[in-house]
Amino acid sequence: MNDSSEKTMFRLLDGLEEEKLSELGDVEAPGEGKPDAETLLRIKRQTWAKLGIAPAPAPAQPADERPNLLARQPLHEPHAAPAPAQPADERPNLLARQPLHEPHAAPASAQPADEQPNLLARQPMHEPHAAPAPAHPADERPDLLARQPMHEPSTAHPSAPRPVRPFRRLWQVAIAAAALLILAVGLSFTTDVKAELRKMLQFIPGLGIVQEGDADKPAYVLETPVKVASGKGEITVEAVMLEPNQTIITLLGTNTPQIREFQLKTGDGREYPFTFSTLVNSNIWQGTYYYPNPIELSAAEEITLQLPDMVIGPLKLKPAKESDALQELGHSAERAGIQIVAVDTPIDEETTKITLLSRLPEGRQIESFGKETITGNVRLELRDGQGAEVPILEDTGFLRPKELLFKHPLQRIGELTLTMPYIRVVDRQAAELEVKLPVPAEGFAPLNETVTLAGFPVTFTQIERTDENNVRIGVNVHFDAAGEETLQSFLVDREDPDLKSYSWRINESSQEIVELNLPVLPGEKEIAFYLKEPRILIQGPWVIPLK
Template sequence: MTIKDKERDEEYFFELINRTHEFEIDKIANIKFHKDELPDKEIVSRITDKTFRSLGLKRVNSIKFSKQSLIARASILVLIMGSVLALSLSPEVIADLKKRLSFIPGLGIVQTVEQAEQQVYILEQPFEKKVGKSSQLINGIVISNKDVQISMAGIGGKPPKTVSLITDSGNNYSLQLALSNQTGESWQGSYYYIGQVKIKDDDDPSLMLRYDNNLIGPMMLKKANFTESIEELGPSTTKNGVLIASVIKLLENHRVRVNLLSDSPDTVKVNYGINSSSKFRLTDPQGNEIVMQNDSISDFYPNEILFEVNTNGPYTINIPELLVTDLSGIKQKVSLPVPVEGRIITEIPLMLEGLPFELVSVERKDNSTVSIEIDIYDNVENIKKLRNFNIVDINGNAVSYQTEIDESTLALKNLILTIDPSQEKLVLNVTEPTYLIKGPWTLKFNIPQDNALSH
């Protein structure tokens, strides 16, 4: 395998792992990628470390891959993630690429489609089937002339390895499991098919899904709507150079699903604070806070809000701040002395994303452990504040370390590293800064007229 091939595979794998909700990270031990041949260990090591370090958590070695070739694996992951541009693109980029945008409900993504591509069909509403205490939820389906993607969940049993898609023309296609997650009786799965699926070319084609002894459907599909920019997808607002847009959809039983999107580059991960920040607020027309609901599939889509409504609005979303991680690969090399005992003052100034900080000192804790003191200059007036970063060795490989956070500022305070007892120097790359951007972003919206509640 060439270096270029490794970088490509690593990029696809990390994009999938990156979609797991950081505040549900304990569930990552149950995530399985279903492929044919064990992947390159170096790739897995870097991906696993990168994911946990970007979240400021200790690495765990629990991600498992089943067997398949790297070539097949890469093509599968290109299918699943390659067409997704990190939830958004700027209008200029869209114009340059001559592509159209379509939001895919249930998958929580914005997909780009070539103008020359044939019609894309989607499942607009989740479809649920209940039998006794067990249930299956088809949360999202997208069918293009190149591939099929399906997101589903269930209570009881395990995610099936394959699912049969049966079209209204009687054609049968076998979808393979790409990504699964199981916690107790609840499970989730993402499925794919590479190739063109023949369906009736009309406004309301239907299909059914079959696995084991379960037959689900029929489910009606709709032609996807396209726009030139994410602002056209729903209410949007811009603050401090960051645009946030929303996609609002009324589901059954007076439930509403709102997906938040940003115009950040595809190398930037945006945390809106939906499930992590008490400052994030969703309020009704009277200003009362609305309790958001959990959904069995929501762990895959941390940009999604679900809640019940009894009026058309207006409703208000207030996002006081964003937590952003830059995964573009920017880095700074640093060399630090390792004391035989005690503490050495280093006071090395560094900068990432235009945000200065300092490696203050290195202290020997024991025979195989050192602590690096960090001073992240925290000015309460700054719109953009550094909070954390990742470290790797000079070859980009994972480095074993833990972090200590300043409780008052929530900024990185100390890095605790495991070293060789005879080691005299640390040479590291500081990379992947996580920083806070102040808002607020305020989005006011009504239930779309075609979904309006009857009075």
């Protein structure tokens, strides 16, 4: 209700009251005083009755207090103590919305005989088993839009602590339920994430690697190489690794034109283009081809490779061999904290390939298993149950230090045994070591400068300026083949990119480095360089029975 309407309503009330007083002869002449309070109260009630207004009786408030028309009052709570009555002179809200009666409500308090209820007024809705609603005082003009208070449950005393309201309890329950839901979702998410992040070791034949992959999304691989004649030569599909997000294929060609691109075709007719990422030129070429997007493929499907002049396939792909632990992928041996695993793969009825895998302390990587002479005349050996040596076939085209190819003995007695007396590792995380040496103006100068690289001593014994642009430096790495570990060589680096090239010389028997040849600037009196990535010989043996 706006201000104009409210003023009109009160003028109407005042006019009716004066009319009623005149009719009863209760109006006194000016200056003779005003009617008493009882007469005014009776006249007001009769006037309100004409308008159909019936305020419920309530404890009195001060006669001069008029409540805030827009104040929001709390709703009645069940089992609340009666609210105080309103003053007798209050004019009730003509449009006030009163709560409806709830089923099983207690009877409402009696109204005065001369009050008539508002025909449009909405009466309070009693809560089940609620106490009777209190009466409003006759002299109080209630808020036209006010929401009446709910009775607080079991209020013992006005000074008692305010009880928690039902709507607050509902919010508390809702918040608690939400927290439980979030917790449940979090626990479920954690479980799902753990399952999603569960990794398995996957062996990729042909590439000779082990990688971590999702247990639910295995890589598909070609288990054995496939050779196909091509003119006077042949092409070999050495490896196929189809992963969820990429596919890698390697081809090896002998006496054939190099292949730069081809199409992979799946069993349902879909085609995917492959282009080479690396290609090695020689009489025997090797190409690595890459497709950087997913290829949908199930375990039952086969693929074909559509090369420029031929088709290879169908090729059957299978899920990669998986395991929780490296040693479960094949036969293994461990020594000095280094584990070596041999995975055997039949190539044909006469030939088997052994792929060597390893696990080392962080930063170290096996550079040689001893397939070639690693120091002196020592190299790995494969023998049968009677001690007879089984020859390892020579690599053709490219060195494959991790792969051993051998023919099956015609009369093999007992199981085969692979023995590796030494291995050589490279420590790629070793800190680089800066070295500064004086450079003679010409000729030879003795040195006795010792530094420590990854815990191993390195002594520079002499330096010689061979010409104005080069020096030769004598090196002693204190090699000891009988030791558990001994330094064999290292790499050299320079800050100046024009001076990075260098050469070295090794001892033919022990294969330890004994000399460096480095470039220098004309007139340079000091040379600075860095030692890094030490090569360390580690004594075994690692003995692996092959069943």
